Amino acid sequence: MPSSPGGGVGPGPCPVDRWTLLVFSFILAAALGQMNFTGDQVLRVLAKNEKQLSVLRDLEGLKPQKVDFWRSPARPSLPVDMRVAFSELKDIKAYLESHGLAYSIMIKDIQVLLDEEREAMAKSRRLERSTSSFSYSSYHTLEEIYSWIDNFVTEYSDIVSKIRIGHSFENRSILVLKFSTGGSQRRAIWIDTGIHSREWITHATGIWTAKKIVSEYGKDHTLTNILNAMDIFMEIVTNPDGFAFTHSMNRLWRKNKSSRPGIFCIGVDLNRNWKSGFGGNGSNNNPCSETYRGPSPQSEPEVAAIVDFITTHGNIKALISIHSYSQMLMYPYGHSLEPVPNQKELYRLAKDAVQALSEAHGIEYIYGSISSTLYVASGITVDWAYDSGIKYSFTFELRDTGRYGFLLPASQIVPTAQETWLALRTIMEHTLNHPY
Amino acid sequence: MPPRRQPQPKSGPEGPRPAVLLLAPLLLFALQGVAAAPAAAGGREDSPGLQDAELPRGLLQQAARAALHFFNFRAGSPSALRVLAAVLEGRATVNPKKECQVDLVFTTDHYNPEDGEEHLGKCSARVFFRNQKPRPAINVTCTRLIEKNKRQQEDYLLYKHMKQLKTPLDVVSIPDSHGHIDPSLRPIWDLAFLGSSYVMWEKTTQFLHYYMAQISSVNQWKTNDDAIDFDYTVLLHEFSTQEIIPCRIHLVWYPGKPLKVKYHCQELPTPEEASGTEEGSAVVPTELNNF
Numbered sequence: 061m062p063s064s065p066g067g068g069v070g071p072g073p074c075p076v077d078r079w080t081l082l083v084f085s086f087i088l089a090a091a092l093g094q095m096n097f098t099g100d101q102v103l104r105v106l107a108k109n110e111k112q113l114s115v116l117r118d119l120e121g122l123k124p125q126k127v128d129f130w131r132s133p134a135r136p137s138l139p140v141d142m143r144v145a146f147s148e149l150k151d152i153k154a155y156l157e158s159h160g161l162a163y164s165i166m167i168k169d170i171q172v173l174l175d176e177e178r179e180a181m182a183k184s185r186r187l188e189r190s191t192s193s194f195s196y197s198s199y200h201t202l203e204e205i206y207s208w209i210d211n212f213v214t215e216y217s218d219i220v221s222k223i224r225i226g227h228s229f230e231n232r233s234i235l236v237l238k239f240s241t242g243g244s245q246r247r248a249i250w251i252d253t254g255i256h257s258r259e260w261i262t263h264a265t266g267i268w269t270a271k272k273i274v275s276e277y278g279k280d281h282t283l284t285n286i287l288n289a290m291d292i293f294m295e296i297v298t299n300p301d302g303f304a305f306t307h308s309m310n311r312l313w314r315k316n317k318s319s320r321p322g323i324f325c326i327g328v329d330l331n332r333n334w335k336s337g338f339g340g341n342g343s344n345n346n347p348c349s350e351t352y353r354g355p356s357p358q359s360e361p362e363v364a365a366i367v368d369f370i371t372t373h374g375n376i377k378a379l380i381s382i383h384s385y386s387q388m389l390m391y392p393y394g395h396s397l398e399p400v401p402n403q404k405e406l407y408r409l410a411k412d413a414v415q416a417l418s419e420a421h422g423i424e425y426i427y428g429s430i431s432s433t434l435y436v437a438s439g440i441t442v443d444w445a446y447d448s449g450i451k452y453s454f455t456f457e458l459r460d461t462g463r464y465g466f467l468l469p470a471s472q473i474v475p476t477a478q479e480t481w482l483a484l485r486t487i488m489e490h491t492l493n494h495p496y
Numbered sequence: 497m498p499p500r501r502q503p504q505p506k507s508g509p510e511g512p513r514p515a516v517l518l519l520a521p522l523l524l525f526a527l528q529g530v531a532a533a534p535a536a537a538g539g540r541e542d543s544p545g546l547q548d549a550e551l552p553r554g555l556l557q558q559a560a561r562a563a564l565h566f567f568n569f570r571a572g573s574p575s576a577l578r579v580l581a582a583v584l585e586g587r588a589t590v591n592p593k594k595e596c597q598v599d600l601v602f603t604t605d606h607y608n609p610e611d612g613e614e615h616l617g618k619c620s621a622r623v624f625f626r627n628q629k630p631r632p633a634i635n636v637t638c639t640r641l642i643e644k645n646k647r648q649q650e651d652y653l654l655y656k657h658m659k660q661l662k663t664p665l666d667v668v669s670i671p672d673s674h675g676h677i678d679p680s681l682r683p684i685w686d687l688a689f690l691g692s693s694y695v696m697w698e699k700t701t702q703f704l705h706y707y708m709a710q711i712s713s714v715n716q717w718k719t720n721d722d723a724i725d726f727d728y729t730v731l732l733h734e735f736s737t738q739e740i741i742p743c744r745i746h747l748v749w750y751p752g753k754p755l756k757v758k759y760h761c762q763e764l765p766t767p768e769e770a771s772g773t774e775e776g777s778a779v780v781p782t783e784l785n786n787f
Contacts, residue, residue, distance in 0.1 A: 106744065106762055137763055139742075162744045162760055164713040164729040168668050199674050260673075311673045312709060312731060312740045329738075350738040435736055462707040463579065463607075465733055469675035 097170035099146030102130060104139045105156065105163040115159045116140055119152070126152060134324070138348075141166060196268050197474050199260050202232075202304045205297060208267065209235060216274045219287070225295075226365030229318040232300040234365050239273055239292040247495065248291040249378045249488055250370060250450075255330050255362075255441065256314045257302030258466045259384040261458050261476055266296040266382065268477035269484065286488050290377070293369075299330055299362055312466060314350050316362055323347045328354035331383075332439040333363045336447045337395025340438030342431075353439050366441075370448070378452035378491040379445040380484065385465050386434065386457035387425045389414050389483060392446040394430035394437035402451060403429070409490050410454070413483035420479035423459065430455065452491050456480065556586040559598035559632075561705050563621035565697035566634040572755040574686040575650035576642050577607035577693075581616055594627040596702055604638065608686070617641035625702045632700060651751040654683045659719045670711040684726075685711065691747040692730050694757045699732075704764075709733040709740065723750040732761070739764055 107113045116133040119126065119142070126148045131141035144152045156163050194200075194208050213222045223236045240246065253259075253266035273292065276283040286292075297303050301317035315327030325348035332343035335357035339345075343353035358364045370376050391406040393399075400406065410427040418424055430437060434457070445453040459468055459476045468476070560580050568577050586600030604617040619638035626632065642650075661680070670685055671677045677685055688711050696706040709731045716727035725748050732741040743761035 104742075106742065106760065108760070139762070164715065164742070164744070165668070166713075307673070311669075312733075314738060344737075350740070464671070464675050465707050465709050467671045467673070467675040467710060469671070472675075 099149070100143060100170040101146075101149060101165055102141055102143050102167035102170065103152075103156075103163045104141050104166045105161055106139060107133065107136050107161065109136050112136070112159065112161055113140075115161065116142075119155070138324075143170070196264075196271065196477075198470050199264055199473070200267075201307050202297065202300055205263065205267065206233075206235070209237065209296070212270065212274075213237070219274055219277060220270075223293075223369075225369045226361055228299075228301045228362055229316055229360070230301040230304075232304070234300065234362060235295070235297070236369070237270055237294045237296070239270075239287060239294070241277075241287050243291070245373070245375050246289065246291045247375050247377045247491075248293055248373065249286075249380070249491060250293045250295075250376050250445075251380045251382065251484070252295040252298045252366070252441070253382045254296060254303060255298040255381065256383060257299045257306045257316075258312045258314050259458075260306070260466065261384045261468045261473065262382045263296055263303070264470075264473045265458060265477040265480050266294060268474065269481055270294055270296070272477075272481055282485055282489050286485075286492050289492060290488075292488075293376075295366070298366075301362075302327070302330075315352065316360055318354075318360055320347075320355070325352075328352055328360050330360055330362055331381075331441055332437065333358060333360045334439045334441055334444035335367075336439065336443035337393070338439040340395045340436070342395055342436035342438035342440075351437075357439065367444075370445075370450075376445075376450055377496070378454075378487060379442065379450045380454045380456065380487060381441045381445075382456045382458065382480075384458040384468065385460055385462070387423065387459060387461050388433055388457040389417075389425050389427045390430045390433050390442075390455050390457070391428075392430065392443045392453055394434075394440040394443050396436075397429075397431050399429065400446060406452070406454075409452070409487060412490075413454075413486040416482040416486045417479045420482055421475050423479055425483075451496060452487060454487060456483070555588055555596070555598060555702060556583045556600050556602075558700065558702055558705055559586065559588075559600055559621065559623040559625075560602040562623050562625075562632045562697060562700040563600075563602075563619065563634050563636040564604065565693045565700065567619065567636050567638060568690060568693040569697055569755060569757075572690070572749070572753070573647055573651050573751075574683065574690045574749075575608075575654055576647045577686065577689060578604040578617060578638070578641060579607050581605045584618075596625040596627070598623045598625070604641065606641065607689070608682075615641060628701045628703065630701065631698050634697070648752060654686070655724065655749075655751045658683050658687070658724055661717070663717050663719070665714050665717050667714060669713075684714070684717075687724065687726060687747070687749060688728055688730060688745070690749070690755060691726070691728075691745045691757050691759075692732065692743070694755070695730075695743055695745060695759050695761065696732065699734075699761070703736055705735050706732045706741075707735065712742065715744075723748050723753075734764065737764060 105116060107116060113133045113136060120129060120132070126144070128143040129140065130143055131139060133140045153163070194204075194211070200208070209222060213220050219239055219241060221238045221240070223238055224233050225236050226234045228234060251266070251269070253262035273283065273287070277287050278284055299316050302313050302315060305313045305317060313327070315329050317326055318328055319326045329343070329351045332351050332353040338357040339353060342351075344351045346352060354360055358367055370379075389410045391400065391403075391410060407428070414425040414427050426433060430440070430442070440455075442453040442455045458480060459472060557580070560583050564578060564580055581603040584601045584603060586598060588596055588598045590596050599620075599622050601618065601620045604619060606615060617639050619636055621634060621636035624633040661684075665684075667681060670681055670688075689708055692708045696708070699706060711728055712731050713729045714727075715729065716725065718725035727744075727746045729742055729744050732743055733739075734741055741761050741764065743759050745757065745759045747758075748756040
């Protein structure tokens with residue numbers, strides 16, 4: 061269940077969707093030890109037509125109440141979620157089946173989920189005190205990552221500091237790590253991971269990379285040269301609300317969690333919300349869509365925070381935005397097939413970076429402009445970066461090519477991060493050697 | 497040069513690919529996209545005159561995927577599933593009704609490769625996309641990747657293993673959030689993928705293609721009679737829209753017999769609100785019994 065690092069429950073004065081509200085109230089009730097939900101399940105029902113919808117609405121009207129809708133019957137295309145008490149499960153499932161209603165079990169035992177959450181909350185108070193016991197080959201929760209950041213910054217305080225660049229829709233801190241060996245407003249490289257919350261391999265790669273940077277400074281010639289002249293900024297959890305949601309409720313959530321009055325669906329695709337080519341065909345106007353662009357460019361706090369930071373800084377020379385999956389390294393534009401002015405240079409750099417990457421474990425990436433390699437996408441980060449004058453703007457799509465997709469096994473975290481590092485280093489080195 | 501990539505990571509660096517794969521030329525209607533050369537061929541520059549603006553990007557890849565989904569479904573063998581390795585050559589023609597015929601040759605890998613094994617199968621296919629209508633018509637033949645007896649043996653082993661699983665299955669998602677599939681549950685995933693292949697074949701168009709992201713619930717797993725009777729919900733990831741499509745699938749499988757599948761998916765949201773759901777059912781085309 062969503063919880064902010066500050067320990068608060070609930071997002072403040074912003075409107076919350078009914079689902080989240082009900083989930084919160086369950087947490088509270090359970091925490092007060094008042095209710096027991098052992099064996100209760102949450103069923104998701106797919107109604108095929110109006111007739112089936114009305115069958116569901118009949119359930120709603122039963123007295124005494126047998127189901128509790130977390131997401132009410134609305135339209136046939138939208139799922140209906142209902143909490144069913146353990147004692148009623150058999151009857152309700154029989155009822156659904158007899159009416160030909162397909163359902164799936166979203167939560168098999170609510171009490172188990174609540175117990176796990178309580179356990180996790182207790183555990184978070186006992187979190188690790190150092191980064192050496194943190195597992196770089198596992199996936200982590202938001203709380204674990206934020207705790208790791210604090211430890212990391214303490215342990216390597218001579219090179220790393222933490223900057224809060226804003227807060228998310230649900231009021232979580234948006235954090236950026238700054239790697240610097242001195243100077244003032246040096247030319248800098250920006251790296252972000254996790255803008256799409258379900259792409260867990262990207263946050264994991266970011267964390268590993270951060271550790272790699274501090275480990276290699278003073279050892280690896282290239283990295284040392286880079287850090288002696290330039291700063292690196294890394295935003296690991298670019299979409300903290302979405303990320304928390306992938307842990308609590310929906311592992312495949314992509315967007316942020318912003319909601320607007322009168323709009324049934326939640327979330328904006330943060331990689332369609334930027335002010336370059338905004339509103340084009342490569343994004344969607346439908347709030348229920350995974351590529352919903354939002355009401356206006358930079359409307360989302362998570363995007364606005366980055367725009368403000370980078371614009372104010374004024375000296376970012378490379379921007380690398382990391383996604384998964386597809387195994388691609390790409391440069392602008394996404395919103396059009398028109399090649400950017402320094403396309404040849406970016407092409408060659410991508411080629412070199414991909415070559416370096418493949419030397420780690422033989423993994424092959426394809427490369428090119430986003431629109432010609434992946435698909436047309438409008439209002440994306442790297443297009444904005446490029447149009448803002450950041451000549452070396454790249455986006456990665458990490459492993460794999462569809463076999464596991466977003467659910468990449470944790471065993472692939474380190475190999476993925478290792479190979480990605482080689483590509484990143486290539487791009488950073490080129491940026492260092494080609495000042496502008 | 498068509499993009500060349502491995503579907504799964506191998507444990508060591510790649511050896512040099514046979515030269516014939518690098519020299520395949522023939523794209524009459526070009527794909528856009530630049531390929532990272534596996535060995536020496538070099539990346540492909542954005543080709544000027546070769547492309548036909550009417551054809552969608554990556555059409556050959558689309559056709560190969562559709563052909564493979566169909567092939568996997570028709571083979572009905574969870575131990576002999578194949579994935580796309582690379583498109584070697586292909587050409588496409590579009591008729592005035594915007595229907596699209598693609599002829600192509602591509603290579604395949606095992607879906608579950610054994611260690612050290614690198615066995616490229618080769619397929620040729622004709623795929624007919626019916627202008628965004630589902631169910632592309634497919635003719636596909638592939639060289640034998642796994643020897644027939646071995647495949648039957650492996651299927652039978654899988655089958656026996658599945659019959660021994662304790663029911664009701666105490667599992668919610670496969671893989672779990674961390675991408676982990678318990679080895680004992682691996683056959684379930686493979687069987688689910690087989691059923692999903694049918695669904696993904698039907699739903700693939702020139703523009704839409706799917707991956708199986710997760711089994712979100714196992715609703716029923718029965719093995720009375722002899723066949724495996726498997727009712728599950730799968731989450732498909734449609735790539736161009738990035739949507740997650742839940743599909744309820746019900747399949748019946750017995751080694752060596754054609755797979756029977758029924759399904760019911762939520763529809764993709766469209767700019768106007770989508771309503772309704774898609775359904776389909778089939779047995780391998782030679783049989784017509786209703787299921």
